[in-house]
Amino acid sequence: MPNNRKQEYDCPIRDVLDRIGDAWTVLILMELSRGACRFNALRRVVDGISQRMLAVTLRNLERDGLVTRQVLETSPPQVEYALTQRGVSLRAAIDTLSDWAQANQTDIRASRAEYDLAKAD
Amino acid sequence: MPNNRKQEYDCPIRDVLDRIGDAWTVLILMELSRGACRFNALRRVVDGISQRMLAVTLRNLERDGLVTRQVLETSPPQVEYALTQRGVSLRAAIDTLSDWAQANQTDIRASRAEYDLAKAD
DNA sequence: CCGAATCCGGTTGGATACTG
DNA sequence: CAGTATCCAACCGGATTCGG
Numbered sequence: 001m002p003n004n005r006k007q008e009y010d011c012p013i014r015d016v017l018d019r020i021g022d023a024w025t026v027l028i029l030m031e032l033s034r035g036a037c038r039f040n041a042l043r044r045v046v047d048g049i050s051q052r053m054l055a056v057t058l059r060n061l062e063r064d065g066l067v068t069r070q071v072l073e074t075s076p077p078q079v080e081y082a083l084t085q086r087g088v089s090l091r092a093a094i095d096t097l098s099d100w101a102q103a104n105q106t107d108i109r110a111s112r113a114e115y116d117l118a119k120a121d
Numbered sequence: 122m123p124n125n126r127k128q129e130y131d132c133p134i135r136d137v138l139d140r141i142g143d144a145w146t147v148l149i150l151m152e153l154s155r156g157a158c159r160f161n162a163l164r165r166v167v168d169g170i171s172q173r174m175l176a177v178t179l180r181n182l183e184r185d186g187l188v189t190r191q192v193l194e195t196s197p198p199q200v201e202y203a204l205t206q207r208g209v210s211l212r213a214a215i216d217t218l219s220d221w222a223q224a225n226q227t228d229i230r231a232s233r234a235e236y237d238l239a240k241a242d
Numbered sequence: 243c244c245g246a247a248t249c250c251g252g253t254t255g256g257a258t259a260c261t262g
Numbered sequence: 263c264a265g266t267a268t269c270c271a272a273c274c275g276g277a278t279t280c281g282g
């Protein structure tokens with residue numbers, strides 16, 4: 001039920017988190033923000049992503065208008081993905097979170113270590 | 122492998138997304154930002170959350186130093202949760218994302234509808 | 243080269259029942 | 263009141279295979 005109920009309320013922040021909360025979307029977004037990229041090129045650089053998840057993630061991004069998909073008429077055909085303007089603006093919003101993450105990561109790690117230690121009494 | 126590999130790289134943004142990417146953390150964070158709250162009070166207001174997930178989520182938040190857990194010496198004992206300073210700052214970062222979500226949600230919905238329609242040809 | 247379809251093991255999280 | 267423990271169904275995503 002967790003995934004069905006996600007869209008149960010009309011909560012915009014949930015929409016975004018459902019998109020970027022998974023393991024790969026943010027990585028792909030970051031990679032594409034460095035410039036357009038083809039499928040297998042992405043696959044090599046994202047490192048560890050399966051073909052399936054790359055396809056699924058890109059399709060979702062395209063569906064939300066965050067990424068464009070352009071088929072190049074080469075032989076064999078190639079497909080180039082690029083951020084839309086909306087995608088760029090999302091990336092900027094994510095950067096805020098990323099900044100927070102970097103600024104607080106050592107403190108958070110310390111808190112976790114302390115917490116785990118206290119539990120191991 | 123997706124969950125084991127999450128922490129594989131030392132990527133701070135992943136740390137944050139692993140925390141707030143789930144269904145409940147953000148909702149609880151938002152609720153606590155309105156003031157301290159007890160367990161069952163949270164449970165009532167968050168609406169739809171199971172007892173188990175509320176406990177798990179709160180424990181994770183506490184572990185990261187985002188939330189404090191204070192046992193009140195009443196009878197029966199009550200437990201009050203509140204945001205830490207760090208929790209407040211995270212909420213601020215999330216607000217940026219939330220603003221983006223609100224600003225773009227109608228466009229995104231439109232994109233999705235258009236995409237789905239094009240697929241149903 | 244790009245992707246969809248199928249299969250299937252591991253994780254997630256709800257329901258329920260039980261403690262301090 | 264505030265959790266923990268157990269059980270189990272649903273989902274997610276990797277591996278593999280096949281199509282355009």
